[in-house]
Amino acid sequence: MNLRPAIVGGRRQRPPTLLVACVVCAALTATGQAASAAAGTAPVKQTQALVTLLREHEARAGPGIRSTPLQLVPATTPITGEKTTLPVLARRGRWLHVALPGRPNGHTGWILAGKTVRSVTHWHIVVDTSRRTVTVYRAGAAVRTFEAVVGKPSTPTPTGDFFIEESIALQTTDVGAPYALALSARSNVLQEFDGGPGQIALHGLLNVGGVPGTAVSHGCVRLDTQAMRWLVARVGPGVPVTITRGAAHAVRFGV
Amino acid sequence: MPRFISKSGRRSRFAVAGGGLIALAILGATLTLAGSSAAASPSTVGLGTAGNFAVLAGSAITDVPTSAITGNVGVSPLTSNGLICAEVTGTIYSVDASGPLPCRKTNAPLLTTAKNDLNAAYVNAAGRLPDATFGAGDNQLGGQILVPGVYRFGHAATANLTGTLTLNGSASAVWIFQATSDLVFAGSANVHFTGGAQACNVFWQVTSSATLGTGSNISGTILALTSISAAHGATISGRLLAQNGAVTLDHNTIIRSACTSSGGASQPPGRALYCSPSGQAYDLVKGEDTEPPYDALNLVPAYIDPVTGSATCIFPSAATTTATTTTTPTPTPTTTTTVTPPAPVTPAPTPKPAPAAHKAKGVKAAKHSVVHVAPQPAKHTAGFTG
Numbered sequence: 001m002n003l004r005p006a007i008v009g010g011r012r013q014r015p016p017t018l019l020v021a022c023v024v025c026a027a028l029t030a031t032g033q034a035a036s037a038a039a040g041t042a043p044v045k046q047t048q049a050l051v052t053l054l055r056e057h058e059a060r061a062g063p064g065i066r067s068t069p070l071q072l073v074p075a076t077t078p079i080t081g082e083k084t085t086l087p088v089l090a091r092r093g094r095w096l097h098v099a100l101p102g103r104p105n106g107h108t109g110w111i112l113a114g115k116t117v118r119s120v121t122h123w124h125i126v127v128d129t130s131r132r133t134v135t136v137y138r139a140g141a142a143v144r145t146f147e148a149v150v151g152k153p154s155t156p157t158p159t160g161d162f163f164i165e166e167s168i169a170l171q172t173t174d175v176g177a178p179y180a181l182a183l184s185a186r187s188n189v190l191q192e193f194d195g196g197p198g199q200i201a202l203h204g205l206l207n208v209g210g211v212p213g214t215a216v217s218h219g220c221v222r223l224d225t226q227a228m229r230w231l232v233a234r235v236g237p238g239v240p241v242t243i244t245r246g247a248a249h250a251v252r253f254g255v
Numbered sequence: 256m257p258r259f260i261s262k263s264g265r266r267s268r269f270a271v272a273g274g275g276l277i278a279l280a281i282l283g284a285t286l287t288l289a290g291s292s293a294a295a296s297p298s299t300v301g302l303g304t305a306g307n308f309a310v311l312a313g314s315a316i317t318d319v320p321t322s323a324i325t326g327n328v329g330v331s332p333l334t335s336n337g338l339i340c341a342e343v344t345g346t347i348y349s350v351d352a353s354g355p356l357p358c359r360k361t362n363a364p365l366l367t368t369a370k371n372d373l374n375a376a377y378v379n380a381a382g383r384l385p386d387a388t389f390g391a392g393d394n395q396l397g398g399q400i401l402v403p404g405v406y407r408f409g410h411a412a413t414a415n416l417t418g419t420l421t422l423n424g425s426a427s428a429v430w431i432f433q434a435t436s437d438l439v440f441a442g443s444a445n446v447h448f449t450g451g452a453q454a455c456n457v458f459w460q461v462t463s464s465a466t467l468g469t470g471s472n473i474s475g476t477i478l479a480l481t482s483i484s485a486a487h488g489a490t491i492s493g494r495l496l497a498q499n500g501a502v503t504l505d506h507n508t509i510i511r512s513a514c515t516s517s518g519g520a521s522q523p524p525g526r527a528l529y530c531s532p533s534g535q536a537y538d539l540v541k542g543e544d545t546e547p548p549y550d551a552l553n554l555v556p557a558y559i560d561p562v563t564g565s566a567t568c569i570f571p572s573a574a575t576t577t578a579t580t581t582t583t584p585t586p587t588p589t590t591t592t593t594v595t596p597p598a599p600v601t602p603a604p605t606p607k608p609a610p611a612a613h614k615a616k617g618v619k620a621a622k623h624s625v626v627h628v629a630p631q632p633a634k635h636t637a638g639f640t641g
Contacts (some may be wrong), residue, residue, distance in 0.1 A: 058510075058512060069325070069492070069510045069512070070325075071325050071344050072325060072326065072510075072511060079633045079634065080631035080632065080633055080634055081631075081634045082631050117528070117557075166631070167629070167630040167631065168630055168631060168632070168633050169629075169630035169631060169632050169633075170633070175641070176639065176641070179630050180639065182639065197357070199639050200639065201639040203639065208641065217641055218641040219641070220639050220641050232629075232630045236629075236630075
């Protein structure tokens with residue numbers, strides 16, 4: 001009998017229909033090798049509070065019912081239909097300051113804590129578009145660094161503090177297979193792409209290609225299959241993703 | 256308990272005789288109170304899929320830009336839609352390819368279902384027996400302080416509401432207004448809530464058309480049989496749902512309001528949230544935690560925050576958690592969550608390692624840290640930027 005966890009969904013066998021549209025611009029030469037973990041000081045905080053929505057919430061500009069309503073935050077995510085999980089930036093009384101997905105990039109709002117499940121993650125992903133690397137942190141310490149394909153100059157990967165919106169198991173024939181970690185970030189150049197909202201994702205190289213360490217994508221971050229398998233086994237919705245362009249970045253997440 | 260409070264704000268009381276009550280009060284307007292004044296709040300009006308829309312029209316949506324709409328928009332069976340994507344935080348549905356891109360989605364069956372649900376909601380609201388009836392006149396609602404109930408009113412010479420209507424009730428209290436003719440909100444009219452009442456529980460059933468005056472600030476879902484016209488700058492916290500006619504906009508702000516937590520139970524009736532020792536949450540039928548296979552998981556009821564009513568698997572005693580590692584380079588940090596619930600009411604479960612599939616290799620899962628979510632297959636197509 002299958003368990004029915006509220007947060008954790010078992011792997012379902014329903015064939016995915018996601019089409020990840022990416023440009024094929026280089027031969028598939030992924031090494032699949034993880035670089036050594038970055039040493040030195042940790043640029044991220046050790047934990048990040050998360051909140052999972054049990055129903056639709058109305059986000060407001062401030063922590064009060066009289067604050068300006070901003071948007072409705074659905075209880076489920078648009079692609080997989082899983083429960084929405086958001087990073088919590090602050091808490092004031094019964095109000096939670098949360099990061100929100102979509103445009104404008106990095107926008108936030110306040111939601112009521114009712115009808116939510118709160119938790120915490122120790123994972124944090126940092127994408128450095130200058131070094132073209134993805135470094136994964138656990139409890140503030142770098143545990144793995146991967147080379148990645150990042151956005152080309154005309155369609156750069158947007159920088160800022162984001163989070164994983166959805167973890168998606170793609171079909172082997174899908175572009176970007178085998179997995180995609182859809183981010184809260186949206187392209188600052190492409191308002192729409194292949195019927196989608198110009199959503200940025202960390203995804204695989206299958207059926208799209210690219211050489212890790214290059215900047216040739218439309219904005220997405222591509223990792224080889226081994227790296228994606230390693231990632232999706234550890235991180236999921238709500239995990240912070242900081243995208244920087246080399247310079248020191250003040251991470252605002254970390255409540 | 257009376258169903259309304261007079262315009263002066265003083266609560267009116269009516270004697271109950273012979274098990275029935277008919278009371279007549281004249282305080283600026285003629286009010287007829289029918290039925291038991293002690294009746295509870297009416298049940299809500301189910302909107303079905305129409306509830307997903309901020310604006311739904313039968314023939315057209317016109318707009319003097321720029322309006323700001325939060326929620327979905329749709330027109331059916333006709334197709335005229337004068338909105339642009341930048342005005343809508345949501346999806347613009349159309350029965351054909353006539354809407355603006357990229358936010359347009361062509362989905363005629365969805366719109367047909369929504370319109371059918373709208374019709375059902377309209378019939379539902381119109382069929383409720385009124386607790387109080389306001390006769391034809393002018394400004395029947397202005398200055399009133401109304402408790403939850405069903406209120407019916409007739410045609411107004413100028414406007415049904417001028418000034419402020421106050422709705423006083425709890426977060427779950429429901430108001431249903433039945434306009435037997437037009438519904439007209441005068442310029443700058445507004446609906447004010449006290450006692451925790453919410454816009455999501457207010458319904459305006461309009462037999463003809465509704466008009467929202469310039470700068471008015473109206474709350475609730477308007478279910479109009481014909482059309483809805485919002486004048487310049489009107490703000491609506493709710494929905495504009497016109498069954499047969501058009502919705503006319505002019506620099507409006509429309510936010511499809513959702514009900515916020517009313518405290519109390521955080522699960523639907525009959526269900527409850529349980530937590531495993533590792534902090535994993537399970538949404539189960541009440542009592543199912545003691546039945547196979549869940550009985551093997553040592554589940555305990557979730558902690559209910561007494562302030563917010565939210566269910567959580569972060570127990571008060573777990574405010575400070577420790578994560579340990581068994582391999583380098585991951586350190587052994589002591590981490591403190593910033594979520595600090597009030598005094599404990601439920602003992603924390605005995606911590607156990609998280610299931611193997613949910614923890615990092617060589618790293619013990621921190622107590623009550625988030626449980627990893629396995630990748631899920633896509634239910635809907637989407638295009639990443641690649």
